[in-house]
Amino acid sequence: MAVTQAIPITRHPYADGSYKRMLIDGQWIDAASGKRFETHNPATGELLASVAEGDVEDINRAVAAARRAFEGPWSKVKPYERQGLLLKLADLVEKHFEELSQLDTMDMGAPISRTRGNRLRVLGMLRYYAGQATALHGETIENSLPGDIFSYTLKEPVGVVGAIIPWNGPLAATVWKIGPAIATGCTVVLKPAEEAPLTSLRLAELCMEAGVPPGVVNVVPGYGETAGAALASHPDVDKVAFTGSHVTGQSIIRASAGNLKRVSLELGGKSPDIVFADADLDAAVPGAAMAVFANSGQICSAGTRLFVEEKVYDEFVGRVAEFGKKLQVGNGLDPGTQIGPLVSQQQMDRVAGYLDIGQKEGAKAVAGGSRLTEGALSKGFFVQPTVFANVQDNMRIAQEEIFGPVISAISFKDTDELVKRANATTFGLGSGVWTTNVSKAHQVAKALRAGSVWVNCYQAMDPAVPFGGYKMSGYGRESGKQHVEEYLNVKAVWIKTA
Ligand code: NAI
Ligand code: MG
DSSP states (O other): OOBOOOOOOOOOTTOSSOEEOEEETTEEEOOTTOOEEEEEOTTTOOEEEEEEOBOHHHHHHHHHHHHHHHHTGGGGOOHHHHHHHHHHHHHHHHHTHHHHHHHHHHHHOOOHHHHHHTHHHHHHHHHHHHHHHTSOOOOEEOOOOSSSEEEEEEEEEOOEEEEEOOSSSHHHHHHHHHHHHHHHTOEEEEEOOTTOOHHHHHHHHHHHHHTOOTTTEEEOOBOIIIIIHHHHHOTTOOEEEEESOHHHHHHHHHHHTTTTOEEEEEOOOOOEEEEOTTSOHHHHHHHHHHHHHGGGGOOTTOOOEEEEEHHHHHHHHHHHHHHHHHSOBSOTTSTTOSBOOOSOHHHHHHHHHHHHHHHHHTOEEEEOOSEEOSGGGGGSOEEOOEEEESOOTTSHHHHSOOOSSEEEEEEEOOHHHHHHHHHOSSOOSOOEEEOSOHHHHHHHHHHOOSSOOEESSOOOOOTTSOEEOSGGGOSSEESHHHHHHTTEEEEEEEEEOO
16 A cells, blocks of 8 residues: 655645634624634644533524525525526636645545545535525415315525534535525534534635525534534424434434424445456446545445445455555645545544454455554654454444444345345435346345445435435435425415405
């Protein structure tokens, strides 16, 4: 494995160590408590900024501002105007895309090639939601009641949305929550992850520049147990859109009970990626490897349970291991870096814990297996891309979300039995199938209990195609026309006409 040493760091205008306030009601303000927290570059430990630390009182203020905006002038803003705001925001994000990519890379570690590579999707999302803003409509529905009574539906914005996001792709995650809110006429209070709050704050600046009215988009950084919990339980929030771990998802559901707020959850996974012996192995090797190693494994739909048909198991797993060993690990700002650090000490300790667990359970690390602590890497949270062979279905490394660059390779013989084993997980987010047999591809795609199935590819995403989970990977869909429905209420109107 190659280790990147040369790091051409330029100081980022938004991550220069200075203090960042939160955005409430169009104003950049301090936390009510005056508290701040720091955010660092996980590749170097370098201080990027200190950030206002929101808590209950700040959430209360932000929700009140979002409510005023929702019931005030924002409710009169026409679809064309909301579309215009999203298009303007898209242009600003495009103009500042390099800066935003660098900010994501510095705040959470992803390679710059990856954050730059998100361009099409991020801009595409904003422009897709812009399109949706003028495509919302109810229906007229014929009814069978006696007499003349006419029935139709109205689609109305659900109201004040609390958005809580993780750190693994801050720019895309922020756009994924704010976009549908603006498109539908909702207002939003967004709490970024404490590990990587900067891009959300910078995007909030661009929202202001685009002319988004005060109170429509509010961003309150802070910790999950304080600011996050206050938002999730707030009686005047109509919906929570959450992305993160299933454990926190469960507490979001409990917190929603007070006012029965609507909830959508995009949670974790332990996604099966299945390689049949008839697959194009030259394509499947990098495909299966990057289905996990991309973003250092910190992707909810990573294909971490690699099922390989017995006939090609040794060859295929060996090739994936060789691929993993050659990946360039280093500071994400280096354009040559393919694998950056994990986001935090805590995340690295979690992942390192699973590396020990895998070895104790009897799996064999045929690539990686430990932390990286040499030279320039000693200051960051680096783990070797790891491939465990000889993994059994019931091992913890085959069942629990690791959220690190760790592949658990499992062998299979029979296709029917394989589908049962692939589905034998509490999760159901992503899945992959590698085969040149089109019938098999269709059969397995139908049988897998997961929100996305990728055949001869992995992790394809598009703003127009719905994404979300089965089982404990959550409910609700993001992207696609289903997404805006999550932000809308349906009202039935009956009019007696005679
Ligand atoms: P997390 O689910 O605790 O954090 C995600 C967001 O929820 C953050 O903004 C956090 O501040 C907030 N939060 C935490 N506790 C909260 C609460 N009680 N009420 C409201 N909001 C709360 O995930 P974390 O701690 O960052 O990572 C732990 C593990 O979760 C990872 O190792 C990974 O396995 C999984 N995870 C999965 C993600 C996914 O996209 N599926 C994303 C992030 C983490
Ligand atoms: Mg947490």
